[in-house]
Amino acid sequence: MQQYLNESYVRINIKKGLDVRIGEQPGTRAGDIKRASSAALLGRDFLGVKPDVLVENGARVRAGQPLMRDRHRQDIVFTSPMGGTVAAINRGRRRSLLSIEIVAEDDETEGERFPVLKALDKDAVRQLMLVSGMWTALKKRPFGYIPDPGQDPRALLITAMDTEPLALDPVPVIAAHVDQFVLGIEALGVMYDGPVYLCQAPAADIPCGSSDRVRRVEFAGPHPAGLPGTHIYSLCPIGFDGGEVWHIGYQDVIALGYVLQTGRLWLERVIMLAGPAVTAPRALTIPLAAATDEIVSGELRPGAVRVISGSVLTGHTAQGAEAFVSQRHRQITVLPEADSILKASSNGGAYDTGLGGSPGPLMPVAQLNRVSPPGILAVPFIRALLVGDIDRARDLGALELVEEDLALLTYACPSKSNYGRLLREVLEQLHKEMA
Amino acid sequence: MSIIRLTTGAPHIRSVNDLSRIQAVQAIALVPVVIAAVLNTGYQYLLALNTAADEIHWDWSDRAVYFLGLDYQNPSFFGALTAGLVHVIPIMAVAVLSAGLCERAFSIQRNLPMQKGFLLSALIFSLFMPPAASLVHVAFGMAFGMVFGKGVFGGDGKTFLNPALLGVAVVQISFPTALSGHPVWETLGGYNGSHIFAVYHLEGGGALTALDMDWWSAFIGTTQGLMGTTSTLAIAIGAALLVWKGIASWRLIIGQLFGLIFIALLCNMWGGGILGLPWYWHLVLGSFAFGAVFVATDPASSACTDVGRWAQGVLMGGLVVLIRVVNDSHPDGVVAALLMGSVLAPLIDHIVVWFNVRQRAKRYG
Numbered sequence: 001m002q003q004y005l006n007e008s009y010v011r012i013n014i015k016k017g018l019d020v021r022i023g024e025q026p027g028t029r030a031g032d033i034k035r036a037s038s039a040a041l042l043g044r045d046f047l048g049v050k051p052d053v054l055v056e057n058g059a060r061v062r063a064g065q066p067l068m069r070d071r072h073r074q075d076i077v078f079t080s081p082m083g084g085t086v087a088a089i090n091r092g093r094r095r096s097l098l099s100i101e102i103v104a105e106d107d108e109t110e111g112e113r114f115p116v117l118k119a120l121d122k123d124a125v126r127q128l129m130l131v132s133g134m135w136t137a138l139k140k141r142p143f144g145y146i147p148d149p150g151q152d153p154r155a156l157l158i159t160a161m162d163t164e165p166l167a168l169d170p171v172p173v174i175a176a177h178v179d180q181f182v183l184g185i186e187a188l189g190v191m192y193d194g195p196v197y198l199c200q201a202p203a204a205d206i207p208c209g210s211s212d213r214v215r216r217v218e219f220a221g222p223h224p225a226g227l228p229g230t231h232i233y234s235l236c237p238i239g240f241d242g243g244e245v246w247h248i249g250y251q252d253v254i255a256l257g258y259v260l261q262t263g264r265l266w267l268e269r270v271i272m273l274a275g276p277a278v279t280a281p282r283a284l285t286i287p288l289a290a291a292t293d294e295i296v297s298g299e300l301r302p303g304a305v306r307v308i309s310g311s312v313l314t315g316h317t318a319q320g321a322e323a324f325v326s327q328r329h330r331q332i333t334v335l336p337e338a339d340s341i342l343k344a345s346s347n348g349g350a351y352d353t354g355l356g357g358s359p360g361p362l363m364p365v366a367q368l369n370r371v372s373p374p375g376i377l378a379v380p381f382i383r384a385l386l387v388g389d390i391d392r393a394r395d396l397g398a399l400e401l402v403e404e405d406l407a408l409l410t411y412a413c414p415s416k417s418n419y420g421r422l423l424r425e426v427l428e429q430l431h432k433e434m435a
Numbered sequence: 436m437s438i439i440r441l442t443t444g445a446p447h448i449r450s451v452n453d454l455s456r457i458q459a460v461q462a463i464a465l466v467p468v469v470i471a472a473v474l475n476t477g478y479q480y481l482l483a484l485n486t487a488a489d490e491i492h493w494d495w496s497d498r499a500v501y502f503l504g505l506d507y508q509n510p511s512f513f514g515a516l517t518a519g520l521v522h523v524i525p526i527m528a529v530a531v532l533s534a535g536l537c538e539r540a541f542s543i544q545r546n547l548p549m550q551k552g553f554l555l556s557a558l559i560f561s562l563f564m565p566p567a568a569s570l571v572h573v574a575f576g577m578a579f580g581m582v583f584g585k586g587v588f589g590g591d592g593k594t595f596l597n598p599a600l601l602g603v604a605v606v607q608i609s610f611p612t613a614l615s616g617h618p619v620w621e622t623l624g625g626y627n628g629s630h631i632f633a634v635y636h637l638e639g640g641g642a643l644t645a646l647d648m649d650w651w652s653a654f655i656g657t658t659q660g661l662m663g664t665t666s667t668l669a670i671a672i673g674a675a676l677l678v679w680k681g682i683a684s685w686r687l688i689i690g691q692l693f694g695l696i697f698i699a700l701l702c703n704m705w706g707g708g709i710l711g712l713p714w715y716w717h718l719v720l721g722s723f724a725f726g727a728v729f730v731a732t733d734p735a736s737s738a739c740t741d742v743g744r745w746a747q748g749v750l751m752g753g754l755v756v757l758i759r760v761v762n763d764s765h766p767d768g769v770v771a772a773l774l775m776g777s778v779l780a781p782l783i784d785h786i787v788v789w790f791n792v793r794q795r796a797k798r799y800g
Contacts, residue, residue, distance in 0.1 A: 312446060315447065351448045353447055356450055356453065357451060357454075361593055361735075363734045363735060365682045377787065397795060410446050414456070
């Protein structure tokens with residue numbers, strides 16, 4: 001039944017792209033609840049942040065208590081996803097922060113309380129988002145960093161769709177949290193004065209509140225139709241003049257509404273557990289930033305597998321210090337590790353982690369143009385990335401993109417280069433030059 | 436023992452495309468063409484023996500056919516196959532050997548493993564040869580193409596000209612009396628093997644009737660011509676595979692067709708003789724279709740933007756007709772048109788990129 005789709009909306013068709021089919025799409029039936037006894041704040045969720053860690057190993061923390069802050073923007077704090085004890089602060093290469101692990105205590109402490117706002121106004125909403133850590137759910141283009149609290153974007157996009165392989169359908173999740181979602185949208189509309197776009201799949205039944213500043217836009221077509229990069233390109237292209245666009249995921253909007261409503265953090269997320277190595281693929285409700293080992297235990301087929309937080313195109317390998325679900329991810333995918341050439345080269349829908357060939361020169365085959373991000377000349381752009389020509393890459397649209405937008409190109413390219421990584425290097429250099 | 440390579444981060448899955456697989460698909464797409472080449476070469480040979488047995492040259496391949504005891508009075512499938520193999524295999528073997536030696540030399544000099552691309556180059560090169568090509572010319576052309584078309588630029592995927600194309604061009608230019616000019620591209624030594632377009636230039640509009648050709652036999656490929664280029668049907672099958680697999684750009688192929696049709700129609704308005712040859716004959720005669728599908732779409736040496744591919748395609752297709760109708764010493768025109776197209780591809784891309792950059796800058800204000 002279509003409850004909300006009565007107002008006018010825009011529809012944008014994305015023609016280029018590719019839906020990578022890695023096995024059967026699981027149903028969208030409301031999922032079971034799975035518990036986990038540890039969670040973590042992942043450093044890789046916060047690109048471009050120089051963290052000041054505020055807690056020590058072994059300290060007791062409440063859920064919602066600040067664990068670290070951005071050294072250069074002290075207002076931005078990162079709050080604990082779980083109440084308990086700080087079990088480990090893991091650092092990686094050049095002392096970059098990998099994760100802050102929290103293990104739940106038996107007598108679970110009550111979470112941090114935030115003030116419940118009587119009336120929404122701009123400063124109060126921003127302040128609440130900052131102290132609750134919800135601000136860090138916002139991402140900006142260009143660069144994909146957390147935006148400055150003192151700035152305003154040209155537009156704010158709510159990503160209420162997902163076209164990644166084996167993605168979770170947002171509609172049932174939003175339907176289960178309608179009040180919080182609508183409240184979250186309203187708060188975002190109060191937080192700044194520009195247009196708010198609700199980006200959704202065609203005919204998806206999603207509420208968007210009563211504000212007339214919220215515009216509903218439908219994106220039809222194959223992946224990357226659901227990526228913020230595609231939406232930004234179609235709605236409000238960004239560029240060289242310092243203008244930025246912010247975007248936020250639909251579960252973070254629900255979480256924002258939840259904080260506004262209850263004064264507490266929403267310590268759950270709904271994710272899709274799927275992939276060729278999962279016995280019973282289904283949607284699950286799990287603790288925020290939960291340890292993947294606990295979530296996938298008892299769910300896997302025998303054999304060597306790779307547990308991925310996120311989709312096969314954009315997620316991270318959940319192992320070691322990073323064996324946690326990212327707060328921004330809406331799925332866990334489990335792939336069998338490639339163990340023989342035969343399997344690695346078979347393409348009958350049974351994907352594994354094989355590279356599918358050996359690295360070689362860039363062959364500009366026609367397929368690359370079919371999977372390029374919209375408006376980007378695929379081959380000239382990746383040539384600029386390969387030689388590290390940052391001026392050329394910027395002229396050809398590097399600022400419009402982040403890693404996830406190039407995932408399909410990396411997937412399809414016979415040279416086996418990783419363009420997402422190359423793009424990040426280019427973006428970091430550009431950021432330094434523009435600062 | 437091969438090493439299993441794994442992905443090390445997002446994206447965790449990769450398509451099973453790599454350089455050698457692309458080349459394998461290109462080679463598989465050539466299989467129908469090779470079959471058509473073998474059968475038609477043998478068929479044309481037996482036909483020629485029938486009509487002009489007294490002009491026989493008795494080179495070694497004629498002797499081989501003679502000693503195999505083929506009944507040329509009644510050409511059979513098996514007879515055509517055998518006679519075809521006798522002509523095709525030596526040319527291919529010499530091309531592979533020549534290309535392989537060059538590849539090996541570069542791999543030793545660079546201390547790198549041998550790339551398999553030379554097999555594909557040799558295949559395309561030999562299909563571009565007439566059945567009566569001198570093996571010395573084959574070896575020379577292939578070696579030139581491999582060294583100056585590929586080796587000096589660093590190997591597969593780093594070329595700006597297709598090595599096979601460069602080899603063919605050099606052979607055509609270097610040995611005009613044997614392989615170019617008139618009579619050109621003889622099917623077999625000494626027989627009535629003038630190139631159809633050369634006949635046109637000599638005889639004007641009556642050439643098709645003089646040669647007793649009909650369009651369907653030209654389309655299926657039972658006419659004289661360069662070995663791999665006669666059967667437009669087999670080429671179309673290969674084209675479908677290349678486009679389906681995302682290797683060749685359909686824009687390049689259709690663009691060439693548009694260019695061909697456009698210029699041919701213009702010429703038709705201009706006058707008679709070869710100028711009046713309709714576009715559908717241009718399509719099936721000579722080596723246009725083969726060049727358009729297997730050489731022009733070589734990913735490494737064609738335009739890499741979609742707009743650029745359209746432009747390059749139209750340019751090459753138009754040039755083919757233009758060279759055919761205005762130039763009687765280079766009657767086929769395909770090799771020259773493809774060379775020009777490949778050389779201009781980077782310029783075309785440069786213009787497309789310039790427009791893209793300008794458009795982006797404009798949009799941002």
